[in-house]
Amino acid sequence: VSEQVLEQVLRELQPLCTSEQQFLQEFFQLGHDPAELQELEVSTASSPGPLSTPPSSLAHPWATPEEATFQLLSDIFSCLEPELRAFLDVCNKSQPLGCLQVLAILSDSVFGMWGSSSAPASSFLNALLGNVLLLAKSSFNKFIGTLCKEMEEAKTPSRTKGGILPCVSRFQDFLTFSEEVFRTSRRRGELDKAQLRLASSVFSSISSLSSANLKVNTDVVMMENFHHIHSFLCQKEIPCLEERKREAEQRCREHMEKYVTTCLGQPLEKLHHFFEGVKSRVAQGVKEEEISFQLAYSKQELRKILEKYPGKEVKRALETLYRKIHKDLSQEENLLPVVWQAMEQEFIRQYREFEELIQRCYVGSGIAMEFTLEDLLSYFSSITASH
Structure with missing residues (x-):
């Protein structure tokens, strides 16, 4: 509601200040050039009437008519800026992201007014709203700074099982809300900078995870959270975060590879060693x-x-591995099929490597593994189909 009131206030301020400015310029003849004033002074002095002092004697100490107009409007509307500042403070506190809405509304209003031919470039209202816009930017940047600090310093709850971290959820909520607020705005410079700052804080928070506070492998949590970030950045298509989107995808892949490598030795542990x-x-x-x-x-x-x-032993070990992976991964990201496929590909690569080492280091021994590559593929297919 407060944001709607702010929009209404801004809509009514422009015609009010513009009409008052026009009145002052006409009444005090502040819009005339010197030649017109001299002609007007002569005609006024020669005309009969009680006014013996010509309008030009209403001399003002300002260098230009624009300065005179500005000062007169400042005196008339002296309470306007303090009242606007107080009202913006109410809007900022009306909801957690109120400062974001205030910034969007003011930016569109101010830059729309500056780009309009109906409003003088140096008008009192432009200067006033310019000051208020600076205040809105300052409040917004302060809010973003606090949010970044909270994300970076947030401690992972003791023995967290995994899943999407609170800082990632907050980042997603901010992006969703901010993109909706700025959906029709052409001025999003401050928003882009804020989104980049928050992205850096979130990435830093994920990277600083400690295995001491996690029930599952740290790489699993990092993999899932970077995957989540990449997924919703793909949906939002935010230009300033394209590089972060690619980084999230790369980081997800790296941690998946680490997790797969960690798990890989378990089914054939002694053979692996x-x-x-x-x-x-x-x-x-x-x-x-x-x-x-x-x-x-x-x-x-x-x-x-x-x-x-x-x-049979290999298949049993793979089934145990599948259950472990299923337990490690959270349901919300649904990465089990992807991780299991990566596990299969890496397992096949390892099998071929073992075969090659036997052929190179144990030439003519007739030694071979107890299961074939075809057997291995059938084990993976069977396990996948049964779950």
Whole structure:
């Protein structure tokens, strides 16, 4: 309601101040040029009447008629600016984002008036509303500064399970509301700067998450929150946040890869550690054909480990992994299919890497894994179809 009243006040101020300005200019002859005033003075002096002093004797100390008009209007409307400032304060406090609506209304009104040919460029009202607009910008920037600080300093609730963080929800709410308020506005410079500041604070808050306060993997929470930001930025299509949208997508991908890598060793943990050791020895300079002569990486040790992972055991381990991922991820983001597909692709890559290492380091041994790539694909398909 207060915003509607503000719009009404601004609509009525312009004709009021304009008509008063025109009256003053005509009554005190402030709009005439010097030649017209001299001619008017002569005609007035020669005409009979009680007025013996010509209008030009109403001399004013100002350098120009515009200054005279401005000063007279300032005296007449001396209470207008204090009253407007007080009313803006009421509007700002009427709701949490009241200062945003005030800024949008004033910006459109002021710049619309300045761009109008009906209002003099140096009019009293333009100067008045210019001052009030600066106040509105200051209040808005102060609000944004406080909001940024709250987001950056917000502590994650103890043992948070995950999902969308409060700072991300607040950021989304602000974007939704601000875009609606400025939907028809052509002046959004202050809003763009505010949105960029808030985006930086939100990204900083997500990046500073501590695993000590989370029940799930930190990468999961970061992945889901950056995914959420990317999703609603795609919906809003805000030009100034395009770079942040791409960054959110990249950060989501990075944390998904970290999470997948962390989970990857669990289904074939011992086999994973064995081949990590093989790769480490090769990296240290041990020749591939000599790996099998090292006690910890002999053919016998490899066969023992491979025997622990028959097809049934691998499928059972993958089912356990699926349940873990399902438990880690929140339902609201619905990232389970995406993460599971990434897990499948990485698992296939790892399988092929193990096969290649066996062929290179255990040449002619006849050693092979207990399950084939086709078996692995069928395990993933079966698990996906059953959930």
